[in-house]
Amino acid sequence: MRPAVKGASAAAAAGIAALAAVAFLRTADDEPLAVTSPFPAVGVLMANGEHWCTASVVDSPKGNVVATAAHCVAPEGAGGEPGEVAHDGLAIGELSFAPAFSGGGSGRQPLGRWKVRSIHVDERWTKWGEDTADYAFLTVEPDKNGRSVQDVVGRDQAPAPDWASEYEREVTVVGYPDSDHNPENKPVSCSTRTGHDEDDPDMLYISCAGFWTGTSGSPWIADRGPGRAGKLIGVLSGGDTDVDSTAALFDADAKKLYERAARG
Structure with a gap:
């Protein structure tokens, strides 16, 4: 059975507790800012300014790469x-x-909104819709001060x-359910062990409540x-x-x- 995707926002998790921490970071104007988030590198992928999916910064030489689902x-x-x-x-629209x-x-948006410059997706997805290629890397533009998102x-x-x-690994998964049932737009997280998906053994699987549409x-x-910061081994597909x-x-x-996105 093909899993349902959880991308464009329609429903969310109510009452799912998000971990809390305070990170002292910098605003787009380079001012100190206390951001209450356990995962400042994780955020919302927007299409035409609206919550569309979840995405995260991934370590790269230029600090300009974000990962999400294809x-x-x-x-x-x-x-x-x-x-x-x-x-x-x-229509997907303009991404940020x-x-x-x-x-x-x-x-x-305490750390600003970062315009997506280029999208890098496998042809196995864009031509054949293969679930095992449902990942993408985005190159984002620097801010007005020339700084990278990282x-x-x-x-x-x-x-x-x-x-x-x-395939079997202890992971923490972090996502933003749609605001319909997550009105404070808090990220949900779960730490658990991955395994093979029963319906498609080539896919990773976890069992954690709260990962609704938008994640x-x-x-x-x-x-x-x-x-x-850990190691990124995949992104939520469905x-x-x-x-x-x-x-x-x-x-x-x-x-x-x-590597193509990082060169951008």
């Missing part, structure tokens, strides 16, 4: 032909990224990519701990319920996309 940024192909619209039938997003209503969220906050991970693209971070979530394990093809 279905969040490119239509699914079929039979070797490109798709025309996103998975929910809507707001790390450490929070707050009621339209939300706060500089602003904290160089030590972005997990490094892992291209050769095993597609959520980072799956291994080896995270005090003083350790799941039949808010409890069941899947991800494509990063591989050599993902590495090529990442």
